[in-house]
Amino acid sequence: MDWDTVSFDHDAGITTITVDRPDRLNALNRPTLRALDEAIDEAAERDTRALVVTGAGDDAFVAGADIEQMRDLSVEEAQAYARLGHDVMNRIETFPAPVIAAVNGYAFGGGCELALAADLRIASERAVLGQTEIDLGIIPGWGGTQRLVRLVGDELARRLIFFGERVDAQDADQYGLVGDVVAHDQLDEFVQGMAEDLAEKPAFALQAAKEAINQSHRMDLEDGLQYEQRAWSGLFGTADQREGMTAFVEDRDPEFE
Ligand code: COA
Numbered sequence: 001m002d003w004d005t006v007s008f009d010h011d012a013g014i015t016t017i018t019v020d021r022p023d024r025l026n027a028l029n030r031p032t033l034r035a036l037d038e039a040i041d042e043a044a045e046r047d048t049r050a051l052v053v054t055g056a057g058d059d060a061f062v063a064g065a066d067i068e069q070m071r072d073l074s075v076e077e078a079q080a081y082a083r084l085g086h087d088v089m090n091r092i093e094t095f096p097a098p099v100i101a102a103v104n105g106y107a108f109g110g111g112c113e114l115a116l117a118a119d120l121r122i123a124s125e126r127a128v129l130g131q132t133e134i135d136l137g138i139i140p141g142w143g144g145t146q147r148l149v150r151l152v153g154d155e156l157a158r159r160l161i162f163f164g165e166r167v168d169a170q171d172a173d174q175y176g177l178v179g180d181v182v183a184h185d186q187l188d189e190f191v192q193g194m195a196e197d198l199a200e201k202p203a204f205a206l207q208a209a210k211e212a213i214n215q216s217h218r219m220d221l222e223d224g225l226q227y228e229q230r231a232w233s234g235l236f237g238t239a240d241q242r243e244g245m246t247a248f249v250e251d252r253d254p255e256f257e
Contacts, residue, residue, distance in 0.1 A: 003035035007056070012225070013049035013199040014192070015042075022057030028110050031068035033084050040091045049203050050195035051095055051117060054102035055111075058184075061103045061127065062111030067136065078141075085110060085142035087213040088118040093214065096207045098198050102191040103127040103178060113140060113251060114204040116147040116179075119210060122194070124187040130246035134164040150178050150217055202256040208232075 007102045011017045017027040017039045028036070043051050055061040065085065071080060092099050094112070101107075101118035107129040115121050115129065123129070139145060140161060149157040152175050159165065169181045182190045198206065208231045215227045235241050240256045247254035 003039065005029075005032040006035035006039050008039050010043070010046050010048070012196075013047055014052065014195045015048040016045060016048075016054065017043065018054050018056050018225040019062050022060070024054040024066065025063035025106055026057070026061035026111070027063050027066040028070045028085070028114075030081070030084065030086075033088050036086050037084075037091065040088070040095065044096065048097050049094075049097045049199040049201075049206075050097055052102055052191055052195055053092065053114065053193075054104055060105040060111070061101070061107040061115050063106045064109030064111050064132070065142070075127065077230060081162045089113055089115040089143045092117040092233075096210075097125045097203065098206060098210060100191055100194055100198075102187055103129065104187055105168075105185070108132045109136075109140065109144075109197040110142050110223075113142040113144045113147070114152060120194070121178040122187065122191050123172055123181045125169050125181055126173065126184045127169040127181075128166050129169075129172050130162045130164060132164040132166060134162065148177075158179070167190070193217060199223075200256070202238070202244060202254075204240055205222060205235055205244075208235055227247040 005019065005021045007018045007020045017036065019028070019032060019036065021027060021032060040228050047101050070081065098120065099118040101121045103115050103116040103121055103123040105116050105124065105126055108126060109132055131140045132146060133140050145161065147161065156175055156217050160167065167175065167177065169178065172178045173181045212231045216224050220226060243256060244254045
């Protein structure tokens with residue numbers, strides 16, 4: 001399944017969606033965002049147990065929203081573009097399986113926001129990330145002001161957004177903006193290994209864990225703890241819970257559905 005600017009691969013429960021506009025450093029114009037949206041639909045319809053999002057070519061993950069396309073937007077058109085971008089980022093955040101951003105190069109503006117919407121971020125040592133919108137006269141508009149704060153904290157998020165700082169992979173790792181940095185030529189293999197490990201875990205429990213963690217950003221502590229209790233006990237209706245605990249008692253490896 002392929003779109004003009006997004007490619008799609010599904011194998012053994014792992015779906016890889018690649019933003020594929022290398023001549024524009026994978027910048028997200030409207031058709032590419034729509035293709036991304038459809039590709040996420042397709043991934044959800046298949047048995048996706050781990051989703052990898054990355055960029056085509058050797059230079060960029062996603063160099064941001066398409067600046068040329070944005071330049072002449074009216075306020076109303078900008079609202080529609082923001083809505084489209086937010087919809088796609090929200091769909092990644094709420095995708096029913098873990099999403100790994102394989103950050104293989106530049107991840108600026110909307111590209112950084114795409115990485116922020118994922119569950120886990122693994123960077124190539126060549127990656128450079130940043131919410132660079134300030135130097136275009138705007139602010140992050142696809143979730144960056146909200147998700148960056150939650151990931152790296154208020155002080156650092158303000159600094160990165162106010163100065164439009166471009167952060168190399170080592171600093172991104174130190175800031176907690178990415179979870180790991182690996183050699184550029186080992187990124188695919190490393191991420192594939194992670195995705196394979198996730199694909200072997202019990203899917204309902206992973207989804208429940210993701211949803212519960214997401215709720216921690218939306219609820220106060222008391223409601224979040226209530227939410228966790230419901231999610232936890234609900235899993236006792238699944239075959240994977242029975243299998244996981246029976247396998248432990250019988251001293252064997254579990255075979256999840
Ligand atoms: N939107 C539209 N086109 C973009 C783009 C973007 N966000 N980022 C890069 N491109 C295009 C360039 O215009 C150029 O097109 P051209 O070959 O027709 O001139 C092509 O991609 C290659 O980029 P170039 O700038 O020549 O590569 P570089 O290696 O010298 O620099 C970057 C790479 C990423 C440092 C630089 O392109 C850049 O700063 N991009 C904008 C990043 C940004 O502000 N993103 C936030 C947007 S919200």
